[in-house]
Amino acid sequence: MTHLATERAAPALPRAARSPHQPLAIPAVRLGEGGVLGGWQRRNAEATIGHCVAQLESSGVLDNFRRVVGESGAPYRGFVFADSDLYKTIEAVAWEIARSGTDRWDAWLDDVIGLVARVQEPSGYVMTWIQGVHPEKRFAELHWTHEMYVAGHLIQAAVALDRAVGRDDLLRIATAFADLLDRRFGPGREEGVCGHPEIETALVELYRHTGVERYLALAQRMVDLRGRGLLKVGNLGATYFQDHAPVRQARDAVGHAVRQLYLNAGVTDVHLETGEPALLEAMQAQWDSAHHRKMYLTGAFGSRHRDEAFGDDYELPSDRAYAETCATIADVHWSWRMLLATGEPAAYAETIERELHNALAAAVGDDGTTFFYANPLQLRPDRFSEENAPRERRAWYSCACCPPNLARLLAQVSAYVATSTDDELALHLYADAEIDVPAHLGGGVLRVETSYPDDGAVRLRHDGDRPLRLALRVPSWSSRTVLDGAPAEADADGYLRVDLAGAATLELDLAPRWTRAHHRADALRGARAIEVGPRVYCVEQVDLPDDVALDDLVVDERAPLVRADGATVRTTAAVRPRADALYGPTEQDLSAGEVAVVAIPFARWGNRGSSAMRVWLPVV
Known part of the structure; x- marks a missing residue:
């Protein structure tokens, strides 16, 4: 059977008309499989989702459900x-399904949804660890049992499935389950919050989908x-x-970090529906804190392995970065909601672009079936492996939150490409795509042809009956922007406006550049990184001669950076001699060539084995 997605097949659909930007449905933005994002989305469909389905069986997740209803004798796992x-x-x-109309997973959905239905109690409660292992802890240890967190992901999956195909089982x-939570913890009832935020954004989306105000x-x-x-916070x-x-x-x-960012997505969702200024004011301050003082160059968050936590302002060590994949995914969700909430996108x-093309792209291997949980910006040649920070990507983790989280994000990524306002279509992410133009903007299809970010040329063509007002985001790093051969400048909001009748070409400057860190970032002082467009670059030991160690390189930021064969950048570096002394005179001898x-x-x-790697390179 071929599925037809609904017009509301998108992950975040504000009900109140408080934002000038309206999301487009996933089927309305068709990413070209030859492009960077479209190719990644195709690999997600062909490899990652199926891998996750298989791992749910082998890791014991599905057996955990079966054991509750006597269909498995295996012990609880995970x-x-x-x-x-x-x-x-x-x-x-x-x-x-919303993206491609596939029916590949129909039978699997029948099986697993039927299994969840059999496990669910008449009260609405369903959580296998509580039901099958510790029933006495039901709603008794909210700081640690994750009951509402699990309910949140259940709700989001259910809303997605109904929006994608009109399936409401x-x-x-x-x-x-949401009704049970409302009866137990709703206004005027018991006070309780979950130790791991997530339920907040899910409940808002459930309200948006059903119109039932008690969920909001x-x-x-x-x-x-x-x-x-x-919450009983204990030693944490x-x-x-x-x-x-x-x-x-x-x-x-x-x-x-993940908890903070999921919470902020939910808070922003509440603001989008209620319009409360104090919530948005707090979120804008939080966004500045997270992104201007605590975000890694790659768009990752969490500088401490202990507690998977944000560190202090400018505490951004490269080699000990925790930088959990789920934290960046959570921030994509939050940043998208902030885009909708502020109208200043x-x-x-x-x-979002930085996160997609760096931290998240690195989190999954070229095979689509191996993953990083932590995403450091430096791997030392002798660094030991840790459970969630191994030297090489793993097929799965005992705490497997990241792989299926990546799968769900990639399946919905086309929803973040563009929005519509009353009078224009705004392009936020550049990707090879066909975009259905909303009827109130004249209809038709906008064709975007580009290999961005491998190339800075973005060719646009519209087949509508009237000119299409386009708002084209000009990235802050593009020092020279050209439209149809002539220099062009963005408006104050960072977008270049054009009335497209036929075709046009936007060219963004992808010249390689050296990047420095804030002077308070002690771990990055005296080092530089290489960037090209939205991409951060790194050097791997595998690309150096056998007799040169990556950690002995010293670069000069005056050295030219030359783009070669599309994606790579070439430069030169001095090599420090391998001195025996741990400490010595202040003079550096760079005579090793x-x-x-x-x-x-x-x-x-x-993707070429376990090799030392650095983003930040020491300078002369």
Whole structure:
């Protein structure tokens, strides 16, 4: 059977008309499989989603459900929140159906949704760790049991599936669980919040999808109660759970990075529906904290392995970066909602672009079936492997949150390419694509032809009956922007306006550039990185002569950077002699000679075996 996606097949659809930007449905933006994002999306469909489906079986996630209803005698396997791996995978399948109309997973969906239905209790409750292992802990240890976190992913999967294909069997399961949460924790009832935020954004989306206002009220209540000391924080401390201050007073991104960023997505969703200024004010301060003082150059977050946490301002060590994949995914969700909330999209869109083309692209191997959990910006030649920070990508993890999270994001990534306003179509991400123009803008199809970010040329063609008003984002790094052969400048909001009648070509400057870090970033002082367009570059040991160690290189930022064979950048570096003394005189002897250096996109590192790698290179 061929599926027809609904017009509401998109991950975030604000119900209140508070934003001038309206998302486009996933089927309305068809990424070309020859382009960078479209090729990645194709690999996600062909390899990553199927890999996740198989791993749900071999890792025990599905057996955890079966054992609750006596269909398996296997012991419980995985973390308390293992159910969420299934729900993320279902969401990935749903958005893939919306994208391509595939029926490949229909039978699998029948099986797993039927299994979840059998496990669900008449009350609406469904969580296998509680039901099958510790029933006495039901809603008793909200700081650690992740019950609402799991419910959030169930809700998001259910909404996605109904939007993608009009299938509501999982939605009935999810709304029954949401109704239980409302009866237990809704306004005027027991006070409680989840130790791992996620339920907030899910409840808002459930409200948007169903129109049932008590789901929005429950999300609002969860936001209002955080920071009231309701969680048993223990040795981890209140900041780990973002329970140290009320949301409207918390101005800094702190604690467990994924939790903070998921919370912020939910808070922004609540603002989008209620219009409360205090929430947006807090989110703008949080966004500045996370992105202007705590984000890695690659768009990653979390500088501390301990507690998977944000560090202090400018605490950004390259080799000990935790930089969890899920944190960047959470930030894509949040930044997109901030784009919708503020109506000032340039900075948010540029951040999403940085995240997609760097931290997230590097998190999955060329095979689409191996993954990094942590994403450091330096790998030492003798660094040991850790469970969630191995030297090489792994097929799965005992805490497997990242692979299915990547799968669901890639399946929905076309939803972040463009938005419409009352009078224009705004292009936020450049990718080879066909975009259905909304009827109120004249209809027709906008064809975007580009190999960006391998190339800076973006060719545009519209077949509508009247000129199409386009807002084209001009990235902050593009020092020279050309439209149809003539220099062009963006408006104050970072977008270049054009009335497209027929065809036009936008050219962005992809000249390689040296990048420095803020002087307070101690770990990066005296070092430079290479960037080309939105991409961050790195050097791997495998590209150096056998007798030259990567950690002995010293670069001169005056050295030319030359793009070669499309994606690589070539330059030269001096080589420090391998001195025996750990400490010595201040003079540096660089007499060991000079070597040619090949830098590759960070997105592509780690695909040629375990090799030392650096983004930030010491300077002379």
